Amino acid sequence: MLEQLMGLIQDHSQDAIVNNPAIPNEKNNDAMQTILGAITGGLQQQAQGGGLASVMGLLGGQANTSGGNLMSNPIVANITQQAVTGLMQKFGLENSAAAGIVSQVLPGVISSVISKTNDPNDNSLNMSDFTNAFSDGKFDMNDVSNIAGKLLGGNAGGIGGMLGGLFK
Helix, strand or coil: CHHHHHHHHHHCCHHHHHCCCCCCHHHHHHHHHHHHHHHHHHHHHHHHHHHHHHHHHHHCCCCCCHHHCHHHCHHHHHHHHHHHHHHHHHHCCCHHHHHHHHHHHHHHHHHHHHHHHHCCCCCCCCHHHHHHHHCCCCCCHHHHHHHHHHHCCCCCCHHHHHHHHHCC
């Protein structure tokens, strides 16, 4: 599931991250990983706070949004704030610059997740992936660190190892 989420982030990050001079090219994966961490962290917080049904409603495309605007959903707003804060802290970006990056990436990623979880012909992501991840109220952070290491080519050292340490 995390590999699929990272793939969606990569798909939606070309202009916002890869072509953004505020994010050095060697830090592109770190910026994308920051957004992945915000998504998984936001979903985890909601699920652990007794809001698993809200998460499933969001991913099922039945979330309550004001005027149909996905970004006004409280779960997405929380994810947005986490991503903006993470980008500001890691890259020294101003709030408006970080918010601009997130507003270019996150709606497409969340919309793609919703589309995939609701498409019976697309098995890349499905609702049971998320249900299983949150069924015990915990997101397996060992999976996050293992996948981060694989995606970023990390081992005991390097970015993957560093990210693995963050999630343990």
